[in-house]
Amino acid sequence: MTEQAKEQEWPLWEVFIRSKAGLDHKHCGSVHASDSEMAMEAARDVYTRRSEGISIWVVPSNAITASKPEDKESLFEPADDKIYRHPTFYDIPKGAGKM
Amino acid sequence: MYGDTSIQKPIEIAEPTSEEQARLEEIFQQKIDDNIKIEPQEWMPDAYRKTLVRQMSQHAHSEVIGMQPEGNWLSRAPSLRRKVILLAKIQDEGGHGLYIYSAAETLGTTRAKMIEQLQTGKAKYSSIFNYPALSWADMGTIGWLVDGAAITNQVALSRGSYGPYSRAMIRICKEESFHQRQGYELLLTLSRGSDEQKEMLQESVNRFWWPSLMMFGPNDADSPHSAQSMKWKIKKKSNDQLRQEFIDATVPQAEFLGITLPDPDLKWNEERGHYDYGQIDWEEFGNVINGNGPCNKQRVAAHLKAHEEGAWVREAAGAYAEKQQKKQVA
Ligand SMILES: [Fe+2]
Ligand SMILES: [Fe+2]
Numbered sequence: 001m002t003e004q005a006k007e008q009e010w011p012l013w014e015v016f017i018r019s020k021a022g023l024d025h026k027h028c029g030s031v032h033a034s035d036s037e038m039a040m041e042a043a044r045d046v047y048t049r050r051s052e053g054i055s056i057w058v059v060p061s062n063a064i065t066a067s068k069p070e071d072k073e074s075l076f077e078p079a080d081d082k083i084y085r086h087p088t089f090y091d092i093p094k095g096a097g098k099m
Numbered sequence: 100m101y102g103d104t105s106i107q108k109p110i111e112i113a114e115p116t117s118e119e120q121a122r123l124e125e126i127f128q129q130k131i132d133d134n135i136k137i138e139p140q141e142w143m144p145d146a147y148r149k150t151l152v153r154q155m156s157q158h159a160h161s162e163v164i165g166m167q168p169e170g171n172w173l174s175r176a177p178s179l180r181r182k183v184i185l186l187a188k189i190q191d192e193g194g195h196g197l198y199i200y201s202a203a204e205t206l207g208t209t210r211a212k213m214i215e216q217l218q219t220g221k222a223k224y225s226s227i228f229n230y231p232a233l234s235w236a237d238m239g240t241i242g243w244l245v246d247g248a249a250i251t252n253q254v255a256l257s258r259g260s261y262g263p264y265s266r267a268m269i270r271i272c273k274e275e276s277f278h279q280r281q282g283y284e285l286l287l288t289l290s291r292g293s294d295e296q297k298e299m300l301q302e303s304v305n306r307f308w309w310p311s312l313m314m315f316g317p318n319d320a321d322s323p324h325s326a327q328s329m330k331w332k333i334k335k336k337s338n339d340q341l342r343q344e345f346i347d348a349t350v351p352q353a354e355f356l357g358i359t360l361p362d363p364d365l366k367w368n369e370e371r372g373h374y375d376y377g378q379i380d381w382e383e384f385g386n387v388i389n390g391n392g393p394c395n396k397q398r399v400a401a402h403l404k405a406h407e408e409g410a411w412v413r414e415a416a417g418a419y420a421e422k423q424q425k426k427q428v429a
Contacts, residue, residue, distance in 0.1 A: 009211050010417070012204070029267070030201045032210060034413075034420035046197050049190065050274070069141045 012061040013039035015046075017053035025057050033058075104154050107223065109324040112146045131332050136262040139205040147331055148206050151261055153222075154333065155203040156213040161225035162196035164398050168232035169241060177235065184281050185238060191278065195271050202263035218403050226384060227314050229392030236289055236296075236303035242282015244304070244311040244349070250275045251345040252315070260332035283352065290356050304353070305361045312376075313384045315342040321381075346374050
């Protein structure tokens with residue numbers, strides 16, 4: 001590797017943007033930056049050049065704990081057979097009015 | 100070239116080494132066939148990962164190197180209006196590079212490694228950016244033809260199977276339309292100008308037409324390992340399909356500009372419902388890709404220079420962050 005590649009990379013930050021008031025922050029990508037302030041500036045420049053956002057979160061990538069794809073079944077499948085958790089499970093006669 | 104790596108040695112596809120591996124491959128292909136996107140932490144064949152890393156890094160490099168021919172004209176823009184437009188367009192291209200680098204990093208490669216491969220010539224970038232921008236008209240032609248070809252490619256890529264790449268492409272496609280329109284508008288202005296301006300316009304299109312067609316990569320017959328990329332939906336349409344789409348969309352726009360395209364064989368084929376076009380000079384393409392285009396050395400040298408001259412900024416920012424951290428701990 002050359003000198004530049006050996007040069008230590010800045011930490012990676014995940015970027016989340018709230019596109020307008022009332023909506024959730026949504027993940028949109030990542031930036032490299034030496035600290036949170038620089039991450040914020042980079043996120044602004046990279047991901048909001050056309051008023052795509054009104055609020056930004058930057059989070060160190062290594063601070064995120066993600067579920068593993070192989071745990072998908074044990075985590076999410078138990079919900080699949082609990083159809084009684086949905087309103088459509090219940091028959092309400094028309095006469096009862098809007099519910 | 101944005102979506103085609105067939106000019107390089109194919110990435111070998113290993114036979115599954117165990118039953119477990121074969122099962123995983125089957126599940127993987129089933130997901131692709133069912134149009135379920137593949138996300139970073141999921142199991143994927145080694146060659147799928149490698150092919151994507153190569154294609155995405157090549158794509159990101161193209162965006163970044165692509166800033167150079169246009170950057171060259173910033174100080175000579177004829178009006179403030181044109182200058183801010185060009186500046187915004189170039190900044191977008193830098194942004195595009197960053198979206199794709201960020202997406203490529205989800206596959207386990209590093210930014211530093213990708214940059215190193217660009218600077219040592221191990222990684223390629225689109226051949227088109229090894230042509231010089233010689234006149235102001237080129238700023239329009241690049242937007243119209245080069246970004247136009249890029250859009251054709253990127254729309255197809257936005258439907259690709261790898262989640263982060265596909266999302267980056269959707270973001271990029273939203274921005275590209277401005278690039279093409281500002282270029283075409285610039286050319287329209289020239290087309291209504293003096294004789295010299297009209298001449299400058301025609302001359303620019305003459306130079307950029309064929310290299311723009313080369314952007315889609317070799318003919319399908321000469322791109323045999325594209326088939327695997329199609330099967331994995333890394334590639335959604337073949338090189339020739341995309342090229343044809345681009346030509347069909349572009350010829351009427353050329354007519355509207357009142358210019359000719361430098362191909363005597365270009366004509367509407369009623370039966371096919373497409374334009375026929377002449378032979379592309381693949382020898383020129385090979386030369387440019389392999390380092391002998393008019394600007395190859397200059398482009399990489401400029402990237403290297405900017406990178407080296409920025410080293411002290413990176414060092415200083417790193418030192419500052421470290422100091423702040425120590426203060427916080429104390
Ligand atoms: Fe771009
Ligand atoms: Fe563009």
